[in-house]
Amino acid sequence: MTQNVQYNFAYLDEQTKRMIRRALLKALAIPGYQVPFASREMPMPYGWGTGGVQVSAAVLTPGDTLKVIDQGADDTTNAVSIRKFFQKTAGVAVTERTGEASVIQTRHRIPEAPLTEDQILVYQVPIPEPLRFLEPRETETRKMHALEEYGLMHVKLYEDIARHGHIATAYAYPVKVEGRYVMDPSPIPKFDNPKMEMAAIQLFGAGREQRIYALPPYSRVVSLDFEDYPFEASKAEHPCALCGATHSYLDEVIMDDAGARMFVCSDTDFCAGRRAAGHLGEMGVPVEEDRT
């Protein structure tokens, strides 16, 4: 598909992209720090990834290959519409294969396949402020970040254990970056937290809240916990029913009205790749090599 001539490349005007790139550079220079930026109206509602879309628009070049996932899948409405948006406005190549993409925009997952130094992972972020839960005042949370007053994060974890007997926070599990800033990793499952120490650049965009933050490659990212309740990157205790993988994050799928369930990889590309390579779970069927 070719670029539609009535749009500037990747929809945003050059001035806006420069502004966002400046915010991105600052965010990369101070890992985990939330940089304010002047979020633009995008032709999609907030909650549909406007922050991530603006970040992607600012980093995309005509030579890039874009992959968009929502909950690990390339074929959900949100992922499809964002992919189409950039096909139309930037004319870039798109792919569903993690290894072929140079820019990956994601909501709620990190791909299973390790990313490389020449890739960029862009997260859509609904609420960037990890302290919001206990301290609603923005003036106060800024001060707490500035002064490294992070005791409240542990109050939240304490409450979890007191109520559930374990740290029940399963998504958006808070992390400390490079021993300094506490950061909300966006609503990825905590299973993905250890992957954030990766080779690729990670950029986080919150549209409604007008914040950008980032992790440079190989940043130290530590999930908060207690000495006697250490962090665990948990997942459902099953292999994938389709590809048999035992170390991927699984979605639970309801099969029929009788409540039959199966667990399958949430990363659809990873699952298809394994099946193409001959791995089969108990309900799996082989896929053709020429999958798209």
Added chain:
Amino acid sequence: MSAQEAGQSGVHADPSHQAWAAADPLLRVSGVSKSYGGRIGCADVTFDLYPGEVMGIVGESGSGKSTLLSCLAGHLVPDRGEVLFDTRAGGLRDTMTMSEPERRMLSRTDWAFVHQNPRDGLRMGVSAGGNVGERLMAVGARHYGQIRDQALDWLDRVEIAADRVDDRPGAFSGGMQQRLQIARNLVTGPRLVFMDEPTGGLDVSVQARLLDLLRGLVREMGLSAIIVTHDLAVVRLLADRLMVMKSGRVVEAGLTDQVLDDPQHGYTQLLVSSVLQV
């Protein structure tokens, strides 16, 4: 010291040099003034507080007690004057010229502030245990079991049953909320506690129990405290020394028994006699 002894020693001015002269002051307040536009909040307040001493501040409504306390605790910036605190690391330091991080560190370690309304001093969305544990976690506690044990210990000390540890403060009575606020403040062993009407807004019987508890804690922990109240029974029970405020100024100061039993200033005499008539 009883009123008689005080009377015999013939001291009617600030007796701190006699009673506490051995130690250096924990807090040195000089010439603190704060006005709101043209209206005086408090004016030219000077006193020293020594370690282990409880100072009561009494006065009618609007006399400037809360304003003074807020200035001392760093919640308000006075227009004039100095507030020096004996820091662990650097000795007497002016809390006004201290950097904000230092001041905030003080207020969650060496200082504590008990508000009149427990809702101002508690996190209502957090369990009782979490409320007590917050200051521990703020200074680096990272062992859940130990934090919880300390929270339970403190709930016990303020007479809240252990099985309420996971309840939120909203489910507590006013008196329990106030006791929880006290536990939350004292858990890190602060060196100076500010209290603004800690028994205000409570039923008389509940007040008595809270006072009893506070008195026990003050003695047991050797707390240094500044307690604002307009209830003379509170200062009678808790305070070693007393300052009487009127229209923003301190009109009389001295040992509690001495001031209450032999008030010198006309206003104090009125205050004391009105209480005795009740």
